[in-house]
Amino acid sequence: MNELFGTLSDGSPVHRWTLERAGVRVRVLSYGGIVQSVEVPDREGRSGDVVLGFPELDGYLAHPEPYLGALVGRYANRIAGGRFTLDGRTYALEPNNGPNSLHGGARGFDKRVWRAEPVAHGVRLTRVSPHGEEGFPGRLEVSATYTLDEGGALRIAYEAVTDAPTVVNLTNHSYFDLSGSGDAGGHELRLAASRYTPVDADLIPAGEPDDVTGTRFDFREARKTGSGYDHNFVLDKGVTDTAVAVAELHDPASGRVLTVATTEPGLQLYTADHLGAPFAPGDGIALETQHFPDSPNRPDFPTTVLRPGAVYRSETVYGFGTR
Numbered sequence: 001m002n003e004l005f006g007t008l009s010d011g012s013p014v015h016r017w018t019l020e021r022a023g024v025r026v027r028v029l030s031y032g033g034i035v036q037s038v039e040v041p042d043r044e045g046r047s048g049d050v051v052l053g054f055p056e057l058d059g060y061l062a063h064p065e066p067y068l069g070a071l072v073g074r075y076a077n078r079i080a081g082g083r084f085t086l087d088g089r090t091y092a093l094e095p096n097n098g099p100n101s102l103h104g105g106a107r108g109f110d111k112r113v114w115r116a117e118p119v120a121h122g123v124r125l126t127r128v129s130p131h132g133e134e135g136f137p138g139r140l141e142v143s144a145t146y147t148l149d150e151g152g153a154l155r156i157a158y159e160a161v162t163d164a165p166t167v168v169n170l171t172n173h174s175y176f177d178l179s180g181s182g183d184a185g186g187h188e189l190r191l192a193a194s195r196y197t198p199v200d201a202d203l204i205p206a207g208e209p210d211d212v213t214g215t216r217f218d219f220r221e222a223r224k225t226g227s228g229y230d231h232n233f234v235l236d237k238g239v240t241d242t243a244v245a246v247a248e249l250h251d252p253a254s255g256r257v258l259t260v261a262t263t264e265p266g267l268q269l270y271t272a273d274h275l276g277a278p279f280a281p282g283d284g285i286a287l288e289t290q291h292f293p294d295s296p297n298r299p300d301f302p303t304t305v306l307r308p309g310a311v312y313r314s315e316t317v318y319g320f321g322t323r
Contacts, residue, residue, distance in 0.1 A: 017029075021148040032109070032110040034110070070173045073168065074140060094134060114144075122148060123146050175272055178257075188252065198231075205294055245259055
């Protein structure tokens with residue numbers, strides 16, 4: 001089912017698609033590919049919304065910086081200095097996060113209206129990112145397909161092709177609050193990651209990935225997240241052709257459990273310490289499946305280069321349950 005959700009200042013309509021299956025209800029916007037809400041039951045069977053969002057389009061337009069629920073790209077996370085070199089040519093991007101490019105630039109994929117069409121148990125969003133958009137090379141044809149499987153898991157499958165060498169890194173930027181009440185402080189997290197990427201003052205990876213053993217970055221056994229995280233974790237499984245389980249988030253109070261499976265080699269844990277009004281720091285937890293920050297400038301990291309004739313594919317699955 002889809003309905004008109006609002007209209008942009010240029011007259012462009014924004015539609016909302018509602019997906020329902022196995023007791024799960026998900027709402028997706030054609031603006032920014034935003035996951036507006038995810039309603040799932042707690043251990044008592046009471047349904048609640050477990051992602052942060054706004055009830056109206058104006059909320060997203062007035063507060064774009066948290067990237068609430070958005071599809072971010074052309075390059076999710078940061079590119080140092082807003083520039084990278086590919087095949088001997090340097091590309092300058094528009095800095096929008098201090099000296100760096102963040103989440104595709106000032107007007108990335110999260111601020112675009114996507115074409116939407118129904119698919120079985122879901123919706124497929126498509127758009128063409130022209131050559132030079134936010135400084136990125138190549139005409140990129142992108143799709144993101146949101147579906148609910150028979151168990152109520154939300155699957156997001158991304159594909160992209162280009163007519164010139166470029167870099168691509170796409171993710172969803174939902175903030176999860178499994179309590180459904182605006183407080184993710186008691187959540188417990190488990191990550192299948194033995195290493196993480198230390199960062200400098202601008203949150204750019206510095207040096208080589210470090211072992212998490214004996215540090216506050218060790219989530220191999222479930223524990224409360226606390227605060228102070230905006231870091232990429234190096235998933236033990238690496239890049240995979242099919243989605244592999246890598247994370248579990250649990251809210252002991254409601255009993256809700258979120259599982260994350262992905263094809264991606266990294267996961268950015270952000271504890272929302274700088275989440276602005278009308279939300280408060282720690283109201284949600286972002287688990288952004290991705291390639292690593294600043295990979296275009298780090299040949300030692302898994303590559304994010306996409307060339308003509310190849311197809312970018314990425315998939316992440318969010319499963320919901322209780323215990």
